[in-house]
Amino acid sequence: MNFFFVILGMFIVTYSSRLLPFITLDIQRIPAKMKRFLEAIPYAALGALIFPEVFYAVGENVVAALVGALTAFFAALITRNVVITIVVSVAATSLVIFLS
């Protein structure tokens, strides 16, 4: 039951990091520059979430991950649809895994 306290500790630090800016930030009082900073975060976050981890998304099989990522890129470019992009990308990745 000792591990429960580890989980509790992890809950506290995780929820705090999610909660504190969320409830303390007063949008009306944020300077314009800070606002631009906050608005740019999603794009920076997406870039950092994609690279370099996308190359290791399929374990050792970097080729399959690369094919999946490129497929996703073109599917997104053409369809602009998240669900279709995922389905096509997973299918392409699975195919490469299956063939290799």
Place this chain on the structure above:
Amino acid sequence: MQKNEKVKDSMSSTAKSTQFKQGIYRGIPIFIGYFPIAIAFGLLARESGLTYLMTVLFSVMVYAGASQFIALNLLQIGAGGLEIVFTTLLVNLRHLLMSASLAAKLSKRTKIPILAFGITDETFSVGSLQPGKLQPPFFLGLSIISYTSWVCGTAFGYVVGTILPPVLQTGFGIALYAMFIALLVPSAVKSSRVALIALVAGGTNTLINHLGFPVVGLRLVFAILAGTLVGVYLLPGKEGKQ
């Protein structure tokens, strides 16, 4: 004043329910992406010697993929509880940035504490790229479907994880990245500033990783800051005032 805001912000219950359903719909990719990862987590937790109850409770209370996997890893190499909690703190520092950014997209009145519990890399990405203000019912729907996938996947993986064919699990490994790509591409194609912010952040993350920086979460914090600062200071945005 308060009353005025209330009137302005209030939505009819049908509008709320539409927003909620929209959130659930937009969360389907996250559901698909989380499930296999959660299965892997449940399986690994069992192999690490955690009980079923502790494993499920882990996902129910912490709800943070990266730090949960790291915690199991630390547990296996015999790290202490404080060490695990401190590492979790470092890994999740990026939530500070995401939470702040998301808060700026909500109107002040609607900052409900429970909504913050649902902030993950994925719900943040989907939520913050919604056009206009972020509606709480939308984010609630988005969070509920994602959370359900994470918790159910964990419970499922603990019990049946070994039975699933490994090919199926790894093929789905690309799902969340495909979602990130699908979210980024339309904005990046439209604005070279967005593309550069993302590339600088991704490039920084790749570089730091290459240099052997161990903590994933901190890496992300540096990378996000690098991309954002380039976006704010080096490039005039659409306002073009600097």
